[in-house]
Amino acid sequence: MRLERITPENYEAALALSVRPDQEDLVEPVVKSLAEAYVYPEHAWPRLIYDGDVLVGFLMAFLDIPWDPDRDPDDRRSGLWRLNIAADAQGRGYGSFAVDAVCQEIRARGGTRAYVTWEPRAGGPEPFYLKLGFRPTGEQSGGQTVGVLDLS
Numbered sequence: 151m152r153l154e155r156i157t158p159e160n161y162e163a164a165l166a167l168s169v170r171p172d173q174e175d176l177v178e179p180v181v182k183s184l185a186e187a188y189v190y191p192e193h194a195w196p197r198l199i200y201d202g203d204v205l206v207g208f209l210m211a212f213l214d215i216p217w218d219p220d221r222d223p224d225d226r227r228s229g230l231w232r233l234n235i236a237a238d239a240q241g242r243g244y245g246s247f248a249v250d251a252v253c254q255e256i257r258a259r260g261g262t263r264a265y266v267t268w269e270p271r272a273g274g275p276e277p278f279y280l281k282l283g284f285r286p287t288g289e290q291s292g293g294q295t296v297g298v299l300d301l302s
């Protein structure tokens with residue numbers, strides 16, 4: 151498994167990545183994430199996930215972003231912004247690999263915590279994140295549960 155940057159050669163395959171139809175409310179489509187990466191180039195870290203030559207997913211980390219500047223301008227966080235594993239590639243360890251890769255990137259930049267938010271519904275990714283060690287912070291963001299993983 152490996153990560154690749156988005157390039158002129160692979161971006162159309164990236165845009166064609168899709169989760170299962172019943173999961174479409176859980177994560178934004180790749181095209182929206184790439185638009186956000188364009189708008190927030192200093193904070194977004196988008197990557198494609200490959201197994202050999204096969205594209206199996208997309209991730210986007212957020213790095214050192216002001217979380218809620220009106221409440222606390224010093225509260226800057228890093229974590230996983232998006233994770234889309236292709237419908238037919240789920241359940242084979244790619245999601246765990248992606249989370250680990252994001253944690254490594256955050257650590258390499260001196261971060262000590264990885265944040266993520268998830269839709270708190272049955273069939274959503276909550277058990278996946280809890281299994282990887284994320285714990286709810288008690289906060290909500292846009293109706294989603296905020297989770298954190300200690301990297302220190």
Ligand SMILES: CC(C)(COP(=O)(O)OP(=O)(O)OC[C@H]1O[C@@H](n2cnc3c(N)ncnc32)[C@H](O)[C@@H]1OP(=O)(O)O)[C@@H](O)C(=O)NCCC(=O)NCCS
Nearest residue numbers: 173176177233234235240241242243244245246275277278
């Ligand atoms: C959630 C998601 C990223 C998980 O990726 P994945 O590649 O299928 O997960 P993995 O194969 O690495 O699974 C790791 C473990 O979590 C478990 N797991 C994964 N998704 C799960 C789910 N929805 N419910 C319960 N357990 C789950 C796996 O069974 C596995 O357990 P094991 O280690 O005991 O075998 C993927 O299913 C996905 O893209 N879902 C749709 C979009 C989404 O919800 N993205 C997250 C937005 S916050």
